[in-house]
Amino acid sequence: MTFGEKQTDPLAKTHWRGDMQADYFYPAGVAGDKFFKHLKENDSFLATKCNKCDKVLFPARLYCEDCFEEIPDADWMEVPATGVVRLFTIATLNAHGEKLENPKVMALIDVDQTDGAILGVINMVDLNKDYIGLKVKAALKQKEKREGTLKDIIHWELV
């Protein structure tokens, strides 16, 4: 070991290991709460319609994100849990950079009847397939197993 030699491996010498606690708590908020409680009991999504700019906001929001108009209860609407793939990517590595045994198709899905989109995983994996524009449907957990979070959507399947 000389002065100029660079050392990049923290485990090569005497070292200490530790865990940092960094818990993460994210309340869904007023509109999100309503959205997830609906998802828990139903096989559809909630969206809100802004009458001023004629836009259907998904996931449901209390205020229009374009014109800041408040959205009344009457303009909440139910939309089906189906959509069209806008974009997709195929992950072959996990978050630690290790090779995945089963690659994952992750897609941004335009939800039908709305102007919003949601990220999801498509269960059918074909490395040579172009998923853009394909119709998909959310596969939801059994109602009694749902928790009222995004994880209630197991994956999306091609229709």
Place this chain on the structure above:
Amino acid sequence: MSDEKKYTGYPPYAPGTHIRESDIQERKISYSWWEPEVQYAWSAGHAMNVFLKGLKNGKIMGIHCKPCKRVIIPPRMFCEYCYGPTDEWIELPDTGIIETYSISYLDSDARRIKEPILIGVIDIDGADPHHGFMHYFGEMSKEEIKIGMKVKAVWKPENEREGSITDIKYFKPL
């Protein structure tokens, strides 16, 4: 925003509602909870690695700087006076003198204690003056301790040493 537009039941400029513990426990509100795995490994670096390995073998290792003719403890890979690399490892005796000390009535968790802990900096013999490290003092009372006192390291038994500064239990009067 005027009052007649307030049709949703939510105040237009909501002052906010605090989430109560029961709202979370009884899952009255929707939320996500995540405990990310955040691990770290902190390396002592090359010089401190040699120093800590030395402690495991019952040795106090210092390092020499040729241009400054200086023996440095705790060791470093460069001299902070001349910025040159340090050159030669030197085994130092486990004796020294008390450079400074403190009588603490708080333990390491800041709890009040009756019998004080004696801690301070030891100038290690063989190194340059005012070169040393912090440690506990033992086998002496708070009345006996004084600056300039000669001390010697009391080591843990060899099989209990793990390459840590606590491989020395404390310094006792010589």
